[in-house]
Amino acid sequence: MTIKGIDVSSYQPAAYSTRGLDFVVIKITEGTSYTNPRWVAQRSTARKAGLVTGFYHFVRPGSMKAQADYFLSKINLVAGDFLVLDWEDPGVSGADKDAWIKHVQSKAKGHKVLLYCNVDYWLNRDKTSFAGDGLWIAQYNGRPGKPSIQAPWLIHQYTSTPVDTNLAKFASREAMRDWAGGRATPKPSKPKYEPFPGAAFFMKGSKPALGKSSKVFTAMGKRLVAVGCGLYKVGPGSELGEADVKSYEAWQRKCGYTGSDAKWPPGKTTWDKLHVPNT
Known part of the structure; x- marks a missing residue:
């Protein structure tokens, strides 16, 4: 079973359509200097619709630790959020992407951290087959939910028309939220009311x-x-x-x-x- 979601960046509006969706992944940062100016509003759109929310960083050559810390410094994570490394720059090695994912896993304990890449990067550039807590694979092959790789995958980005659209291997948004992890903020307990005895x-x-x-x-x-x-x-x-x-x-x-x-x-x-x- 699968559920449907999209990923958005500054190219999409703050108030995008959430009809028929269960999750959204939002670009926050790129390198150590760029922040998507719409990401907060885009997150609000997702939250109001009750969607599972993920956030991604577009990685560039340079310090993986600095980029990971820059990315994490922007987010106030809540239970059910997940994180993603977007690996598309040929100047970033497989060892680099491994380092970024592991650093984020160590800093955002309990939250799942995924790798996003296309089939070429996964089959021809990656040398470790390390995708953190799950692989998000991009392939526009006309077969939603059936990318042409043998490795286990969690999310398939199958088209970019009219927006990047994905299927994720979960039975429901609740199942995905539970998987994403993180600790819920405990609700303050209400004091027990003792009726006024007169x-x-x-x-x-x-x-x-x-x-x-x-x-x-x-x-x-x-x-x-x-x-x-x-x-x-x-x-x-x-x-x-x-x-x-x-x-x-x-x-x-x-x-x-x-x-x-x-x-x-x-x-x-x-x-x-x-x-x-x-x-």
């Missing part, structure tokens, strides 16, 4: 219910610490203590209450603000 819960007649035990007090204390109002010498526990009372009164003052309005017991408005930020 003001009477916190009182013994007209006084705070000191010594009363409940998981509510533990959760409350942890949230007070998180918002910078925890006046505890020891971490908050399940029994209501004077530190809990003083800490909560500090929180009510932080919420803008003064005088008797800031005194114990908690009110539902400040309770919800404490447990559900931005409410």
